[in-house]
Amino acid sequence: MxxxxxxxxxxxxxxxxxxxxxxxxxxxxxxxxxxxxxxxxxxxxxxxxxxxxxxxxxxxxxxxxxxxxxxxxxxxxxxxxxxxxxxxxxxxxxxxxxxxxxxxxxxxxxxxxxxxxxxxxxxxxxxxxxxxxxxxNSIKNELEIVGLPEYDNENLMQITSIMCKKIGVDLNEQDVDEVIRVGPRNLHSSDSSQRKWPRPVVVKLLRRRTRDEILKAAKSRRNVTSEHVVEGPPKNVYFNERLTKENRTLFREARQWCQRVLSFKFCWIRNGAVHIRQSENRAAVRLQSIEELDQKIGHEPDG
Incomplete structure (x- = not known):
């Protein structure tokens, strides 16, 4: 074995x-x-x-x-x-x-x-x-002028000063650090000297108080145009707070959500922050991120 x-x-x-x-x-x-x-x-x-x-x-x-x-x-x-x-x-x-x-x-x-x-x-x-x-906060002294027709060889400081006069504010050159167009250059229109889609004008001011004065005046005077400021047919011009890329995206998304979620009627910018409100008698809500839209407004409706 x-x-x-x-x-x-x-x-x-x-x-x-x-x-x-x-x-x-x-x-x-x-x-x-x-x-x-x-x-x-x-x-x-x-x-x-x-x-x-x-x-x-x-x-x-x-x-x-x-x-x-x-x-x-x-x-x-x-x-x-x-x-x-x-x-x-x-x-x-x-x-x-x-x-x-x-x-x-x-x-x-x-x-x-x-x-x-x-x-x-x-x-x-x-x-x-x-x-x-x-x-x-680093751009708290800046504002944007949107819709102002763009031409080659334009004097932005002079154009900005005239636009401010139209809304009742005297803007001196000593109050301004810089005035520039921002964003990529766009194609020309049939007029070879005019840009088809004007880029926004950024006005960098030395004091925030001056910026707030201009924005307050622009808010009280609606339907401001480029008439008698630049050549060509008059265009609607808007004065806005300058926002970072992230806050611009957040503001755009918040407005679209408020349009779809009908219970929210107001969406605005104050001191670089995005705010929403359901109605006039409700408290405002500040948004800090896109994720908070779902938390504070609610789920996006189907369809």
């Missing part, structure tokens, strides 16, 4: 995390480890057991064993299988416990990393808002 082989040699292996899990781990994160048995060793062990059983069957089949010997062999076979079953059962229980323990630690690590990521996202959002406020 073939002698029983020694039990397989155990190896210590590490279970690698998946790519998704690995992205949340740091070098200090523990890896999952278990004691494993090589497949080759198990196959060799099972092959020897099978050979032993074949030898038993051969001897039994030849009728060379008496009843007592057959019983003894049967008991040996049962004992062999019982030991194999016990070995594998112990091994599986050990592996299962090790995995459960280390998966528990692994889960705790992932949860801690998720909390850290959430905290970092909140910090980044707060920093972005602070940066946006700082950027808006």
């Amino acid at each position: 073939t002698s029983r082989s020694p039990p397989p040699v155990r190896r210590h292996v590490e279970l690698e995390p998946s790519p998704a899990q690995a992205s949340a781990l740091t070098p200090s994160t523990p890896a999952l480890t278990i004691d494993a048995v090589s497949t080759h060793e198990i196959q060799r062990w099972m092959s020897q057991i099978e050979q032993c059983l074949n030898d038993i069957c051969t001897i039994s089949g030849d009728g060379k064993l008496n009843t007592e010997q057959k019983l003894k062999i049967s008991n040996i076979s049962r004992q062999e299988f019982a030991e194999v079953r016990s070995e594998f059962s112990d091994k599986l229980e050990s592996v299962s416990k090790t995995l459960n323990d280390q998966l528990g630690e692994f889960t705790k690590t992932i949860e801690a990393k998720n909390l850290e990521i959430a905290f970092l996202k909140t910090s980044v959002t707060n920093l972005q808002r602070q940066l946006a406020v700082h950027e808006q």
Whole structure:
């Protein structure tokens, strides 16, 4: 009869995390480890057991064993299988416990990393808002004149001064730091000297009080045009607060939402901030991001 082989040699292996899990781990994160048995060793062990059983069957089949010997062999076979079953059962229980323990630690690590990521996202959002406020404050002395026809070789300082006179404000050159057109140059109209789509005029003032005076005067005088200011047919001209790119986008989105969500009737800019209000007897709400539209106005209607 073939002698029983020694039990397989155990190896210590590490279970690698998946790519998704690995992205949340740091070098200090523990890896999952278990004691494993090589497949080759198990196959060799099972092959020897099978050979032993074949030898038993051969001897039994030849009728060379008496009843007592057959019983003894049967008991040996049962004992062999019982030991194999016990070995594998112990091994599986050990592996299962090790995995459960280390998966528990692994889960705790992932949860801690998720909390850290959430905290970092909140910090980044707060920093972005602070940066946006700082950027808006940096242009608090500026205003835009929109709709003013654009010509080559124009004197923007003189044109701006005349436009301010039309709304009742005397603007001196000493009050102005710079007057420029902003944005990409547009195509010419049929008149080769006039731009088809005029770019806005940015007036950079030295004092915020002067800017507020101009905006207040423009608000009280509607339907201001370019008549007697520049050549060509009169065009509607508007005085607006200067906004950052992010606030312009937010203002545009807020106006579109208020038009679709009929319960909100008012949307305006005050000191570089976007405000909305449902009705005249309701309090105004300040918006700081596009995400707040869904929170403070509500879900966009279907269709």
